[in-house]
Amino acid sequence: MQEQINFTRGPEIIFARGKTGSIGSILKSRKINRALIFTDRGIIEAGIIETVKNSLSEKNLDYYIFAEIETNPLKSVIKKGVEVAQELEPDIFIAVGGGSVLDTAKAVAVYYSNPDLNILEQQGELDDNYNRFPVITIPTTAGTGSEVTSWAVITDPEIPEKVSIGGYCLTRCLAIIDPEMTLTLPSKLTLWTGMDAFIHALEAYLSNNSNEYLNRISYIAMEYVVNNLPIVIKDSSNIYAREKMLLASYLAGWAMQNAGLGLVHGMSHQVGAFYHHHHGLLNAILLPYVVKYNYPVCKEKMDNINKLFIKNSKNNDDKTLTDSIFTFYNSLDLKIELSIKKDDIHIMSEMAVNNVNSETNPRIPDLEDVKKIYSRAFKVEN
Numbered sequence: 249m250q251e252q253i254n255f256t257r258g259p260e261i262i263f264a265r266g267k268t269g270s271i272g273s274i275l276k277s278r279k280i281n282r283a284l285i286f287t288d289r290g291i292i293e294a295g296i297i298e299t300v301k302n303s304l305s306e307k308n309l310d311y312y313i314f315a316e317i318e319t320n321p322l323k324s325v326i327k328k329g330v331e332v333a334q335e336l337e338p339d340i341f342i343a344v345g346g347g348s349v350l351d352t353a354k355a356v357a358v359y360y361s362n363p364d365l366n367i368l369e370q371q372g373e374l375d376d377n378y379n380r381f382p383v384i385t386i387p388t389t390a391g392t393g394s395e396v397t398s399w400a401v402i403t404d405p406e407i408p409e410k411v412s413i414g415g416y417c418l419t420r421c422l423a424i425i426d427p428e429m430t431l432t433l434p435s436k437l438t439l440w441t442g443m444d445a446f447i448h449a450l451e452a453y454l455s456n457n458s459n460e461y462l463n464r465i466s467y468i469a470m471e472y473v474v475n476n477l478p479i480v481i482k483d484s485s486n487i488y489a490r491e492k493m494l495l496a497s498y499l500a501g502w503a504m505q506n507a508g509l510g511l512v513h514g515m516s517h518q519v520g521a522f523y524h525h526h527h528g529l530l531n532a533i534l535l536p537y538v539v540k541y542n543y544p545v546c547k548e549k550m551d552n553i554n555k556l557f558i559k560n561s562k563n564n565d566d567k568t569l570t571d572s573i574f575t576f577y578n579s580l581d582l583k584i585e586l587s588i589k590k591d592d593i594h595i596m597s598e599m600a601v602n603n604v605n606s607e608t609n610p611r612i613p614d615l616e617d618v619k620k621i622y623s624r625a626f627k628v629e630n
């Protein structure tokens with residue numbers, strides 16, 4: 249029997265097709281007049297930001313755009329965002345983009361509304377008594393789950409390391425989860441972010457901190473990805489499948505927020521900080537090797553996950569979950585080999601072993617375990 253189940257406090261959620269077009273009315277009804285929009289150049293060039301701009305303009309609301317965000321947000325960008333907010337003094341932030349954009353807005357909100365916090369030093373989980381500045385998050389990828397979590401991941405290029413900041417002060421958010429905002433997401437990003445959502449759900453499901461409720465949520469999220477990712481890769485405008493992918497991302501985000509993650513994230517964060525590859529791609533590369541490593545301690549759960557793949561395939565009954573994942577990758581044309589330097593493996597492995605995500609992995613890894621997994625998953629160069 250489950251002894252105790254605790255859930256964290258999350259943001260307000262509106263999940264609806266086309267809801268982004270009502271953002272002006274939402275702000276007006278809450279007596280908010282001045283917004284600072286966080287986004288990136290890709291979102292602007294794709295015209296995705298126009299829905300937000302038009303809706304705000306229709307209601308005569310003031311807005312400013314901060315678009316200097318790139319993949320793996322740097323501390324310097326957070327600092328710049330705080331300076332822009334101090335100059336403009338908005339009532340609210342609106343974050344429109346993928347995980348990097350959402351995390352940046354959430355982190356800037358913390359440092360902007362709590363000037364005593366030092367961007368270069370303060371990290372980890374913050375006390376409940378810090379100020380909570382309001383942020384509206386509008387994800388344009390189905391994968392990050394950042395719209396529902398109380399954490400933001402920031403890259404410190406000097407260490408190099410990805411550090412996290414989290415707590416109640418990052419949850420004064422309204423998430424507008426609108427499948428129409430993901431319709432123009434390019435195929436490669438759809439694939440990598442979709443795999444990130446799957447891995448959030450898988451790691452939450454296998455976490456040593458999970459529970460019966462979260463197991464159900466995680467399993468549904470994995471099922472949605474396995475059934476719908478191949479559809480959106482073939483037919484990017486399939487709104488039904490896009491909706492299921494975004495729902496998977498949200499459910500997986502809620503599960504990981506409460507159950508924690510595992511060794512895939514513990515290891516991928518280090519490669520991301522050293523080599524700046526896409527987070528979802530790195531997770532996808534590591535997944536089959538970490539699954540193989542974890543299998544002896546969670547056979548039943550892994551066999552349950554494998555059923556999701558087997559029911560979609562023919563003559564597949566004797567495949568392990570690792571085999572099924574590779575087959576799934578082949579069907580999605582996810583065959584990318586990345587290199588890491590031999591000299592970096594030791595330090596990345598030390599950081600991975602000590603990473604907070606590794607603490608909830610079902611099998612607690614030692615240094616040699618992690619080194620072996622890095623060497624198998626990546627091409628090692630001198």
Ligand SMILES: [Fe+2]
Pocket residue numbers: 392444448513527531
């Ligand atoms: Fe992730």
